[in-house]
Amino acid sequence: MTISINEYLDKDLIINNLKAKTTEDIFQALSEMLLKSNYVKDSFYNGLVERENKFPTGLTLGKYNVAIPHTDAIHVIKPAIAIASLKHPVVFNNMDGDGQVEVNIVFCMVLKEPHSQIMMLQQLMLLIQNEDVLKSMNEAKNSDELYDIVSKFESNLEKIV
């Protein structure tokens, strides 16, 4: 098994029930956290904001919707996935430019070069397509629980494959 979600997860990169009103609030919280743990450069926040304005990352899935903000590799020191579940949904623009979506969970993808991360990206897509997992993430009581849900999801995947 090549590089998978678990190798990109870090207990210090998870926020449960983030109180945010705007996408900028969310990006601020995520960037601060990533900066503190040396995953990104100072420029990461602006990178996220600019990129989201030009190319939004909201994904309409159904009951629970997600956003997958990310930005250019030049702002990144080492790759990771930072996760924030939101206390109240925040409006994002849909990725394909077709309207808006109320987002419950944000997966911030901190990415370096393209092809090496394919496995992680595919697993992340499988995860967001699983409504049960999103539901339990949304209902998690603390960040440890949130971390466990995501890391367990990956071990279950390995069993299937």
Added chain:
Amino acid sequence: MAKQKVVLVACGTGIATSTVVCKKVEDLIKANNIDARVIQCKISEVPGYEDDADLLVTTTIASRTYKIPVIKAINYLTNVNTQKVDQAIIDALK
């Protein structure tokens, strides 16, 4: 022999969602024995490739009109109605 087709797969940064879509399109091409190759790029880089390409598959907003057909592939990320996207790509490359 017919000329090999070129498919551009583009997203905003050229590293995240296009990577996932790239893999899907490569698998689709293989499974259907289509003679085509895939180029992954940023949507802003499309003009540089456009003249030699046959199809643009993208997850992001196509902000202008292109000389080649454009297929939206956000369904590959959300896994809704992917057969429709598969078929549109196959038809576009025939």
